[in-house]
Amino acid sequence: MIRETIVRQGHWLFRWRSYVLLATIPIAFMTLRGGEPVELYLGEWPDFIYEGICVAIAFAGLAVRAVTVAYVPKGTSGRNTREQVAETLNTTGMYSLTRNPLYFGNAIIYMAIALFTQGIYFVIIMALFLVIYLERIIATEEAFLTDKFGRSYHEWAERVPAFFPRLSGWQQPELSFSIRNVLRREYSGFFAIITAFVAIEAFGDILFQGHILYDPVWIATFIGGGIIYLGLRYMKKHTTLLDVGGR
Template structure:
């Protein structure tokens, strides 16, 4: 059956979702060997503005994720890959507007990075990939949630859109926002965004424009991001500073 095939594909994507996008690496390499079209056509100021907007959008996607995980209880909305996990059904906060706020945040990040490359065909390809990729992961997760929570899930799903948020129906989160929970669960995403933009920008500078010297602003951003990553990972693994009861 088609539904079973989609579920199997979704399970595979779910398990390997941290690595699937590496398949775009050859295309990214081809794109960064070409000059930046916006800078070539409109000048450096327009190029800087466009790149700044893309970076801001990526951090907007991270903010969506951060707000979501800042309110959720333990056992839900995690970075697990081996199997589906859901001790409770999240229906408040951003989950009252969209059933998949974390994937919404991810999609915003991925499209921001794709647009940063300034290649319309790459951006379109990324969009088409995300439609197939997220559809299958969401279908797999919803099958699991419907089996575990039954009518509670089906009634909620009947009211709340699967992906694009509705503009009404907001329900305040049950738990207060926990910044420590965000730091514990999203520090790797923060560093990944900084590192990806650094690599893309500096690779293009070297491959397309033959500029060998690294941009000091990008180096500073990468250094700060790396330091934050190391400190937060140490705090998570070696201390209880980021632990929050019930989160």
């Protein structure tokens, strides 16, 4: 059965989802060899504005993830990779607008990074890749949640779209918004976004111009992001400052 095949593929993609997208890096590098079309044809300021828009879109995707994890209880919406985990069925907050808010946020981030390369073919490839990739992972999670929660899951699925959020129907979660939960769970994603943009900028300079153009803005952004990342990582691993009861 095609559905069973998709679910099996989704199991594999779910387990290795932190690494699967690395397969797109060689394609991105090939794109960078052609330079930045916006700067080449329109100039530095339009290129600066374009890059700023891409960065803003990426952090909008991170904001979707942040609003999601700020409300979720412990044992849900985690970064587990070996198996599906869901102690409860989340149906409020972002989950009242879309059944897969974290994947929706990820898709925004990945597309923003693809757009940042200014390679139209890479953008198309990334979009097609995400359709196939996310379809299979979501199918796997749906099979798991159906088996675990049965009718409750079906009733929720009938009301809420699978991926693209509806614009109304927000249901306030019982738990309060927890910025500590966001900082504890999303600091690595925050620095990964910065690293991706800095790497694209640096490798683009090397591949197109033969050397790195040391832009102080990107250098400061990377150093500042790294300090925040290391600080939050230390707080998570060695203190209880980011711990929240029931989260």
